Amino acid sequence: MNDFNIKVREEGxxxxxxxxxxxxxxxGDRVASICKQSISEGKRKLLINxxxxxxxxxxxxxxxxEVIEDLQGVNGKIGYYNVAPIVExxxxxxxxxxxxxxxxxxxxxxxxxx
Amino acid sequence: xALIEACINAFEHSKSKDxxxxxxxxxxxxxxxxxxxxxxGFDDEVVAIPKIEEKLNSDxxxxxxxxxxxxxxxxxxxxxxxDGTTVTMTKNR
Numbered sequence: 001m002n003d004f005n006i007k008v009r010e011e012g013x014x015x016x017x018x019x020x021x022x023x024x025x026x027x028g029d030r031v032a033s034i035c036k037q038s039i040s041e042g043k044r045k046l047l048i049n050x051x052x053x054x055x056x057x058x059x060x061x062x063x064x065x066e067v068i069e070d071l072q073g074v075n076g077k078i079g080y081y082n083v084a085p086i087v088e089x090x091x092x093x094x095x096x097x098x099x100x101x102x103x104x105x106x107x108x109x110x111x112x113x114x
Numbered sequence: 115x116a117l118i119e120a121c122i123n124a125f126e127h128s129k130s131k132d133x134x135x136x137x138x139x140x141x142x143x144x145x146x147x148x149x150x151x152x153x154x155g156f157d158d159e160v161v162a163i164p165k166i167e168e169k170l171n172s173d174x175x176x177x178x179x180x181x182x183x184x185x186x187x188x189x190x191x192x193x194x195x196x197d198g199t200t201v202t203m204t205k206n207r
Contacts, residue, residue, distance in 0.1 A: 055118075057122065058178035059176060062176045065166070065170060068170065069170050089185075090182060093185045094178050
């Protein structure tokens, strides 16, 4: 059983995913599915609020690399906020912060992407 | 986090159908975690360090577990043979 959940909303031209639960392969696939759908609908700016995702594993984060790859192809951007320290460290080790950005708050993230 | 990655590696790469074992030793100076399997063995020295630049536009985006374990823990040591592998990770207080 996996209790990973996602709520999706829009702020202008930005799609915001609010995740809760463990970002493993199951959670990563769900995030990627929503992101890829948004990209296919023409969205180019994605944010993930990770306030309720305190744990990730390398498989879940690897799936985020696919999303970054897709966004690179359309000049899109993805960012994250409310990221737990261990998750931020994992993102840094895996290098995804070289191709996407962690913001301190939703306000900062939206301002940066607008 | 490192424990999760060690368990994923044990389940995925050992090719063993037996359970893995996890042992914790809580020392005043450090935490020691051992994860063992009865699989085919493992040589950590042949595992390349993953790079995000190489993962992008590659079909193989995984392969980060060992690197995460090494970066998150103070020491990571493998004892491996044809009878299985035990990884011992320590985190100093």
